[in-house]
Amino acid sequence: xxxxxxxxxxxxxLAKPRSYIGFGALxxxxxxxxxAMKADGKSFISFVTASFEQTLSFNGxxxxxxxxxxxxxxxxxxxxxxLVALVTGDLVSGEAAMGTLRMMATKxxxxxxxxxxxxxxxxxxxxxxxxxxxxxxYGIGQWMFGxxxxxxxxxxxxxxxxxxxxxxxxxxxxxxxxxxxxAVATMSICFSVxxxxxxxxIVSTMAVIILFTIIGSLDVxxxxxxxxxxxxxxxxxxxxxxxxxxxxxxxxxxxYILLFHIIGFAAISFWRxxxxxxxx
Amino acid sequence: MNETVVSIxxxxxxxxxxxxVKDVSFSVQKNDVFGFLGxxxxxxxxxxxxxxxxxxADAGEIKLFGEDIKDNRSKVLSKIGSIIxxxxxxxxxxxxxxxxxxxxxxxxxxxxxxxxxxxxFVGLQGREKHKFRTFSHGMKQRLGIAQALMHNPxxxxxxxxxxxxxxxxxxxxxxxxxxxxxxxGKTVILSSHQLSEIEMIANRMVIINKGETLIEGSVHNLLxxxxxxxxxxxxxxxRGEKLLVNEFSxxxxxxxxxxxxxxxxxxxxxxxxxxxxxxxxxxxxxxxxKRKLEDYFINMIAEG
Numbered sequence: 001x002x003x004x005x006x007x008x009x010x011x012x013x014l015a016k017p018r019s020y021i022g023f024g025a026l027x028x029x030x031x032x033x034x035x036a037m038k039a040d041g042k043s044f045i046s047f048v049t050a051s052f053e054q055t056l057s058f059n060g061x062x063x064x065x066x067x068x069x070x071x072x073x074x075x076x077x078x079x080x081x082x083l084v085a086l087v088t089g090d091l092v093s094g095e096a097a098m099g100t101l102r103m104m105a106t107k108x109x110x111x112x113x114x115x116x117x118x119x120x121x122x123x124x125x126x127x128x129x130x131x132x133x134x135x136x137x138y139g140i141g142q143w144m145f146g147x148x149x150x151x152x153x154x155x156x157x158x159x160x161x162x163x164x165x166x167x168x169x170x171x172x173x174x175x176x177x178x179x180x181x182x183a184v185a186t187m188s189i190c191f192s193v194x195x196x197x198x199x200x201x202i203v204s205t206m207a208v209i210i211l212f213t214i215i216g217s218l219d220v221x222x223x224x225x226x227x228x229x230x231x232x233x234x235x236x237x238x239x240x241x242x243x244x245x246x247x248x249x250x251x252x253x254x255x256y257i258l259l260f261h262i263i264g265f266a267a268i269s270f271w272r273x274x275x276x277x278x279x280x
Numbered sequence: 281m282n283e284t285v286v287s288i289x290x291x292x293x294x295x296x297x298x299x300x301v302k303d304v305s306f307s308v309q310k311n312d313v314f315g316f317l318g319x320x321x322x323x324x325x326x327x328x329x330x331x332x333x334x335x336x337a338d339a340g341e342i343k344l345f346g347e348d349i350k351d352n353r354s355k356v357l358s359k360i361g362s363i364i365x366x367x368x369x370x371x372x373x374x375x376x377x378x379x380x381x382x383x384x385x386x387x388x389x390x391x392x393x394x395x396x397x398x399x400x401f402v403g404l405q406g407r408e409k410h411k412f413r414t415f416s417h418g419m420k421q422r423l424g425i426a427q428a429l430m431h432n433p434x435x436x437x438x439x440x441x442x443x444x445x446x447x448x449x450x451x452x453x454x455x456x457x458x459x460x461x462x463x464x465g466k467t468v469i470l471s472s473h474q475l476s477e478i479e480m481i482a483n484r485m486v487i488i489n490k491g492e493t494l495i496e497g498s499v500h501n502l503l504x505x506x507x508x509x510x511x512x513x514x515x516x517x518x519r520g521e522k523l524l525v526n527e528f529s530x531x532x533x534x535x536x537x538x539x540x541x542x543x544x545x546x547x548x549x550x551x552x553x554x555x556x557x558x559x560x561x562x563x564x565x566x567x568x569x570k571r572k573l574e575d576y577f578i579n580m581i582a583e584g
Contacts, residue, residue, distance in 0.1 A: 011377075
C-alpha cells in the first residue's frame with residue numbers, strides 16, 4: 001500500500017503546475033548566471049583575482065565549468081529550500097485544505113502509509129530537483145565553459161584542485177546538498193501535518209531557515225552553543241569537499257546532524273499525523 | 281436473522297469545550313437503507329467521521345461488521361464506501377484519474393474497465409477525461425458516489441448526498457440509492473436533515489439532535505403508526521372543543537384559536553371526530569393533518 005500510494009503521490013506532484021516552478025526557476029536562475037558569466041565572466045574573474053596577481057600568476061582558464069558549478073551551488077543552496085518547500089509544504093496541508101485528505105483517510109490505508117508515501121514522494125521530488133540543479137550547474141556549465149582546474153577561496157586561503165580530482169567532489173557535494181534539502185523537505189512536511197492550509201507550512205519553513213541563518217551568522221556568545229546543531233549550518237557542508245585535505249570527520253558530523261533532523265522531523269510528523277483529527 | 285452491520289453505543293466527541301456528540305447510539309442491519317436524521321449541527325457528520333476513524337471519539341463503542349474500527353481499521357474500511365460532507369477530488373486531475381488514484385488504495389483490485397463501468401453507472405459517461413474542476417455540483421456528487429462504489433463495498437455511507445442538487449439531481453441520487461439497495465443488496469447509511477427525503481428512501485432511521493439520539497426505529501412505524509397532529513377549521517371552535525372533550529375523553533386539545541382547533545389523535549380516529557362534528561351541525565372548513573414525528577422534527581429544526 002505504501003508503494004502504491006507513493007506512486008499516487010508522484011502522479012499528483014507531476015500533475016500540479018507548482019511542481020514545475022522549482023525546475024523553471026532553477027533553469028532561469030542558472031541560465032542567467034551562465035549566460036552572464038559567458039558574456040562578461042572574464043572581467044569578473046580578473047576583478048576577483050586582481051589581489052593575487054602580484055604574488056601568483058595564473059595559467060589556463062580559471063573561468064571554467066567546475067568554477068561555475070561551485071559558484072552556482074554556493075549562490076543557490078540557501079534559496080533552493082523555498083522551491084522545495086513550495087511543493088513539500090503543501091503535501092499534507094494542501095490535501096487537508098482541498099478535502100482530499102478526508103477522501104484518502106476513508107480508504108483502507110493506514111495513516112502511517114499515507115504520510116510515509118508523502119515523505120517518500122517528497123524525497124523523490126527533492127532528489128529530482130537536486131539532480132536538475134546538478135545537471136544545469138555542472139553539466140551545462142561544463143558544456144558552455146569546458147573543464148579545468150578549480151580555484152576556490154576558503155577559510156584556509158586559496159585552494160587549487162586539479163581538473164581530474166574534481167568530479168567525485170561534485171558527486172558527493174550534490175549528495176550533501178540533497179541531504180540538506182531533504183532535511184528542509186521533511187521539516188516542511190512536518191509543518192504541513194500541523195496545518196490545514198497550504199501557505200502556512202511554506203512560509204514557516206522559510207521563516208525557520210531565515211532565522212537559523214541569522215542565528216548561525218551572528219557572532220553572539222549565547223548563539224555559539226546552538227550554531228553547530230542548526231540545520232542551516234550544515235547546508236553549506238558540501239564546501240568542505242573542496243578543501244585540501246578533505247575534513248572527513250566534519251563532513252560525517254554534518255551528515256549525522258542532517259540525518260538527525262530528517263529522522264526527528266519525520267518522527268514528529270508520524271506522531272502528529274496518526275493522532276490528527278481530519279475535520280476539513 | 282438480521283445481521284448487524286453497524287453498532288454505535290454511547291458515542292461522545294468534543295472539540296475543546298464544545299460537545300459535538302454527547303450520546304449517540306444506533307444500529308444498522310444488513311440491507312438496511314438507514315436514515316441518519318437530524319437538523320444542521322446535530323452531530324451527524326461528526327458521528328460519521330468517528331465511525332470512519334477520521335476523528336477519534338472521546339468515548340463510546342463503534343463496531344462495524346462486528347469489529348472494532350480501532351483494532352481493524354483497514355479491514356473494516358475495505359468494506360465501506362463513503363462520502364463525508366462533500367466529495368472532494370484533485371481538481372487538476374480528470375474524473376477517471378481521480379478514481380484510478382483512489383482505486384489503487386481501496387484495498388481491492390479495480391480494473392480500468394470497471395472504473396469506466398462505474399462512471400457509466402453514475403451517469404458520467406463521456407466526462408471521464410474531463411478535469412474535476414470543470415464539473416457541476418451534481419457531477420461532483422455523482423463522482424463521489426462512483427468512488428464510494430468502485431470497490432464494491434458492503435456498506436455505503438452517504439452524508440447529505442443531495443445537498444445543493446437541483447430537483448432532477450435529487451431524484452437521480454435517490455433512485456441510485458434505491459437501485460443500490462434493491463438490485464445490489466447494499467447496506468446504505470444516508471444522513472440528511474430532511475425527513476421527507478429519509479421517508480422516501482429509508483426503511484429504518486435514527487433521529488439525533490444536539491449530539492444525542494432521540495429516537496430510532498422503522499421509518500414506517502415511526503412515521504405512520506404514530507399519532508397525528510390534526511387541525512380542524514370550524515365555524516364554532518368553543519362548541520367543537522366541548523364536543524371533543526365529551527365524546528373523545530382521551531383527546532387533549534393542544535391549541536385552540538378563534539377558528540382553529542388543534543389536537544393529537546390516532547390516524548384512524550380522525551374520521552370519527554369529523555363525523556361527530558358534522559352530526560352536531562358544526563361546519564368544517566378544512567382538516568389539516570401532520571404526523572406527530574414530523575411536527576416534532578419541524579419544531580426541532582425551527583428551534584435550531
